[in-house]
Amino acid sequence: MIEILRTTEQFQIFRKHIKTDLSIGLVPTMGNLHKGHLSLAKESLRANDITVVSIFVNPMQFGPNEDFEKYPRTLGEDAQLLKELFRSEGFPKSGQKRLVIFAPESVEEVFPSGYQTKIEVGQLTDKLCGLNRPGHFEGVTTVVYQLFNIVKPTRAYFGQKDYQQYIVIKKMIHDLRLDVQIIPMPIKRDDNGLALSSRNQYLSENEMELALNLPVTLNALKQIIKSNPWPISYELCHAEIEKKIKSNTGWDYLELLDAKTLESPQNTTHTVIIAGALKVGTTRLIDNKLAEVVYA
Amino acid sequence: MIEILRTTEQFQIFRKHIKTDLSIGLVPTMGNLHKGHLSLAKESLRANDITVVSIFVNPMQFGPNEDFEKYPRTLGEDAQLLKELFRSEGFPKSGQKRLVIFAPESVEEVFPSGYQTKIEVGQLTDKLCGLNRPGHFEGVTTVVYQLFNIVKPTRAYFGQKDYQQYIVIKKMIHDLRLDVQIIPMPIKRDDNGLALSSRNQYLSENEMELALNLPVTLNALKQIIKSNPWPISYELCHAEIEKKIKSNTGWDYLELLDAKTLESPQNTTHTVIIAGALKVGTTRLIDNKLAEVVYA
Numbered sequence: 212m213i214e215i216l217r218t219t220e221q222f223q224i225f226r227k228h229i230k231t232d233l234s235i236g237l238v239p240t241m242g243n244l245h246k247g248h249l250s251l252a253k254e255s256l257r258a259n260d261i262t263v264v265s266i267f268v269n270p271m272q273f274g275p276n277e278d279f280e281k282y283p284r285t286l287g288e289d290a291q292l293l294k295e296l297f298r299s300e301g302f303p304k305s306g307q308k309r310l311v312i313f314a315p316e317s318v319e320e321v322f323p324s325g326y327q328t329k330i331e332v333g334q335l336t337d338k339l340c341g342l343n344r345p346g347h348f349e350g351v352t353t354v355v356y357q358l359f360n361i362v363k364p365t366r367a368y369f370g371q372k373d374y375q376q377y378i379v380i381k382k383m384i385h386d387l388r389l390d391v392q393i394i395p396m397p398i399k400r401d402d403n404g405l406a407l408s409s410r411n412q413y414l415s416e417n418e419m420e421l422a423l424n425l426p427v428t429l430n431a432l433k434q435i436i437k438s439n440p441w442p443i444s445y446e447l448c449h450a451e452i453e454k455k456i457k458s459n460t461g462w463d464y465l466e467l468l469d470a471k472t473l474e475s476p477q478n479t480t481h482t483v484i485i486a487g488a489l490k491v492g493t494t495r496l497i498d499n500k501l502a503e504v505v506y507a
Numbered sequence: 508m509i510e511i512l513r514t515t516e517q518f519q520i521f522r523k524h525i526k527t528d529l530s531i532g533l534v535p536t537m538g539n540l541h542k543g544h545l546s547l548a549k550e551s552l553r554a555n556d557i558t559v560v561s562i563f564v565n566p567m568q569f570g571p572n573e574d575f576e577k578y579p580r581t582l583g584e585d586a587q588l589l590k591e592l593f594r595s596e597g598f599p600k601s602g603q604k605r606l607v608i609f610a611p612e613s614v615e616e617v618f619p620s621g622y623q624t625k626i627e628v629g630q631l632t633d634k635l636c637g638l639n640r641p642g643h644f645e646g647v648t649t650v651v652y653q654l655f656n657i658v659k660p661t662r663a664y665f666g667q668k669d670y671q672q673y674i675v676i677k678k679m680i681h682d683l684r685l686d687v688q689i690i691p692m693p694i695k696r697d698d699n700g701l702a703l704s705s706r707n708q709y710l711s712e713n714e715m716e717l718a719l720n721l722p723v724t725l726n727a728l729k730q731i732i733k734s735n736p737w738p739i740s741y742e743l744c745h746a747e748i749e750k751k752i753k754s755n756t757g758w759d760y761l762e763l764l765d766a767k768t769l770e771s772p773q774n775t776t777h778t779v780i781i782a783g784a785l786k787v788g789t790t791r792l793i794d795n796k797l798a799e800v801v802y803a
Binding site for chain 2: 326327328329330331332333334335352356360361382383386387388
């Protein structure tokens with residue numbers, strides 16, 4: 212059974228009738244679903260009685276010069292993809308699992324007129340995507356808080372392409388003692404290595420070539436970490452990063468950080484994240500690789 | 508029965524054992540209780556099965572040059588005052604009402620090490636006390652959110668001396684769909700008219716005289732509103748305010764606003780707030796009066 216709810220009130224009525232012993236998985240998306248989103252929905256369907264895929268292009272997380280207006284809105288196709296996933300996973304037969312699409316029909320459904328309360332995670336948002344997208348993470352944490360509030364999920368699924376987003380939301384959940392389990396899911400990639408993103412469709416064929424520089428660079432850096440003892444590997448990576456940034460003005464950032472704290476790695480660091488944001492034409496793409504450091 | 512809990516864990520254990528059909532009133536304070544606080548506690552005792560008076564001097568709502576260090580901490584006396592209130596209200600007899608003091612023994616009890624998530628209400632905090640105390644309301648809303656989170660009250664009591672605070676918290680509750688009822692309580696005053704405040708004790712005898720300028724001015728402005736038709740009364744008040752501000756450099760602000768929106772009053776305004784903040788020596792005092800406008 213699959214249904215689409217278009218208002219918060221509708222959703223809240225639906226939510227009220229869910230028995231308290233059933234588990235609910237939330238997959239928050241901005242729609243225009245690709246295999247990355249579907250892998251989250253699939254895992255949520257497996258682990259929960261009810262899966263809610265929210266589809267909401269959240270204006271609060273876009274900057275004034277970003278692509279809010281242009282962001283693809285494809286509810287019909289999204290619903291079709293979810294229906295197919297639901298069917299292919301064999302759930303209609305059992306009759307127990309449910310998939311619900313919560314697609315607020317207007318911004319006011321989530322942020323009613325006069326809304327003015329924001330939730331902001333501090334230090335973790337001062338870097339990487341937070342640097343060149345002021346207010347972005349505040350928009351993300353605020354909308355995720357609202358979605359948690361409306362959906363009241365047992366578990367929430369986030370893709371690791373937006374690794375900083377995952378860490379920031381995890382911190383919000385911890386600090387605000389929210390009663391939800393956050394589940395990070397691995398990045399889905401095209402055959403050519405490019406991380407799946409709704410923004411990939413903005414790329415021309417030529418730009419697609421340039422975009423591959425992003426995963427190729429991250430992979431090369433990951434190889435350095437894997438094949439050298441720590442912290443020599445850090446020095447080597449660091450030098451390589453400086454070279455890359457000098458040779459291409461498209462890098463918004465290219466960094467190696469402790470995966471847990473998003474601070475500079477320490478002698479005691481176990482896992483690093485190699486994260487990059489690359490501008491290709493007018494499109495800004497992000498990607499990252501996690502790597503365990505090697506102690507000699 | 509009255510008890511003091513000093514850690515969040517202790518409180519949470521206590522909270523878990525409260526039957527779900529009992530009502531809980533929260534009176535958030537920074538301690539150093541006076542009759543204003545006690546009037547809130549009294550009302551909470553009347554209306555709820557369990558009253559929680561929290562005592563926590565919240566560093567997040569103090570500016571770097573404010574009186575956080577110097578703020579009076581008097582837990583022993585506070586507990587004694589609450590015990591006397593409880594006894595004088597005749598509650599020990601009935602055995603049903605309970606009064607609990609939640610007095611976190613350290614800042615980390617409320618904001619554990621590494622805490623970095625803030626809650627910020629927008630436009631309503633851009634004025635009055637928000638102008639000269641950047642970050643103040645963010646600190647207030649964040650700590651109140653945490654106290655709500657720990658205490659999970661049915662009702663929360665706030666004094667109207669901090670009228671802007673009351674309006675801001677009400678907005679946070681609404682925007683974040685928090686399940687708590689906010690109850691504003693009237694300002695308590697000394698016989699001389701000065702609004703009760705823990706900061707009054709900073710005043711020398713001479714400064715006390717100067718401080719009375721605050722309620723006297725607010726009263727005079729309220730009389731103008733009461734005895735003239737709207738919006739003539741607004742023009743008269745406005746002129747009087749300009750005069751007052753020119754004649755005394757101690758005013759942090761002195762303003763007449765719509766009581767509901769904290770915006771400039773409109774032709775349709777029903778109730779105005781006349782709010783002032785006056786610096787007397789190094790002490791900053793605030794006070795306000797509500798007044799209904801008179802339509803001719």
